[in-house]
Amino acid sequence: MAMQFTFGEGLEVTGMLDVANRYQGGPGFIHGGILTTAFDEAQGMACMVLRRPVVTGHLQIDFAAPIPLGSVLELRARIDGTVRRKVYTSAEARIVEGPFADPDVVVATSRGLFLTVGAEHFDRAKDFVDGVPVSPHGTSSV
Numbered sequence: 001m002a003m004q005f006t007f008g009e010g011l012e013v014t015g016m017l018d019v020a021n022r023y024q025g026g027p028g029f030i031h032g033g034i035l036t037t038a039f040d041e042a043q044g045m046a047c048m049v050l051r052r053p054v055v056t057g058h059l060q061i062d063f064a065a066p067i068p069l070g071s072v073l074e075l076r077a078r079i080d081g082t083v084r085r086k087v088y089t090s091a092e093a094r095i096v097e098g099p100f101a102d103p104d105v106v107v108a109t110s111r112g113l114f115l116t117v118g119a120e121h122f123d124r125a126k127d128f129v130d131g132v133p134v135s136p137h138g139t140s141s142v
């Protein structure tokens with residue numbers, strides 16, 4: 001997904017998303033599936049500190065406020081803990097630019113369980129890979 005990531009102090013990752021018109025769901029607002037994808041990307045990116053591939057096992061989103069097209073969203077994501085191969089993550093989204101911008105208001109939250117996997121997880125689909133990864137972290141081209 002077209003997000004820009006920065007790795008802060010500790011385990012937190014910040015992802016920025018321009019809410020483009022193509023991300024529309026209800027008229028004028030972001031589609032919930034797009035916001036879910038952005039959380040998936042941000043929380044997946046937070047898992048990079050583990051230096052192992054991860055896949056999403058479970059993702060739970062709370063949509064707290066509508067997000068208009070033209071906004072710039074900031075998603076902050078982190079690892080909360082690990083148990084064996086399970087990686088517990090969370091994230092929040094805030095509108096930081098645009099007419100609804102208020103950096104003190106959380107407009108959506110996410111909790112996600114990721115699982116570390118071996119290279120064989122992806123080997124099964126190697127004949128179906130689409131495109132060239134734009135980063136070592138993932139290949140989503142939404």
Ligand SMILES: CCCCC/C=C\C/C=C\C/C=C\C/C=C\CCCC(=O)SCCNC(=O)CCNC(=O)[C@H](O)C(C)(C)COP(=O)(O)OP(=O)(O)OC[C@H]1O[C@@H](n2cnc3c(N)ncnc32)[C@H](O)[C@@H]1OP(=O)(O)O
Pocket residue numbers: 040041042043044045047048052053054055056057058083084085086113115117119120122123136137138139
């Ligand atoms: C060689 C090339 C490598 C290239 C790598 C490239 C990139 C990837 C790396 C990093 C990515 C970083 C950033 C990318 C950006 C975003 C990430 C997007 C990620 C996705 O968009 S990815 C697509 C959607 N995702 C899937 O396509 C997964 C489909 N699925 C499966 O592939 C299996 O389902 C799997 C592997 C999840 C588990 O299967 P499994 O057999 O390995 O594990 P198992 O069942 O043994 O469970 C072990 C323990 O997890 C618990 N557990 C499992 N699932 C649970 C659930 N849903 N809820 C609650 N607990 C669960 C069990 O209860 C047990 O718990 P306990 O240890 O306590 O017993």
